[in-house]
Amino acid sequence: MPKLGLNSNENEIARIYKVTTKGIVDELQFFVPRKSDLYQADLYPDTRSHVPALTAEQFIGGQNAPPNLVPVNPDAAVAKPKIQVAKKANILANLPPRF
Numbered sequence: 008m009p010k011l012g013l014n015s016n017e018n019e020i021a022r023i024y025k026v027t028t029k030g031i032v033d034e035l036q037f038f039v040p041r042k043s044d045l046y047q048a049d050l051y052p053d054t055r056s057h058v059p060a061l062t063a064e065q066f067i068g069g070q071n072a073p074p075n076l077v078p079v080n081p082d083a084a085v086a087k088p089k090i091q092v093a094k095k096a097n098i099l100a101n102l103p104p105r106f
Contacts, residue, residue: 009054010051010054010079011054011077011079013079014036015046015047015050015051015079015080015081016044016045016046016081017038017044018038018039018040018041018044018047018050019036019037019038020037020038020039020050021036021037022034022035022036022037023035046080046081046082048080051078051079051080052079053076053077053078053079054076054077054079055074055075055076055077056074056075056076056077058075059075060072060073060074060075
């Protein structure tokens, strides 16, 4: 389970899913015992964002970049970038058929 899917207000640090032999999926949650149920910043460092750091062209061109990070804090407002989609020619249409 990604860090952004955890319940940070209850100090959940990990969640796994186990499939039993009977075909039942069990959810196992791991919590850090704390007296306060408020957000604990020391348990949740910034994690990877769903927004890619590079475009496909930049990656294929050999560029490297550190991942974009977002806070796990549910109260932190994160501005979502506008995703732009550009139509491009289908390069697979120009390939000769393979037999």
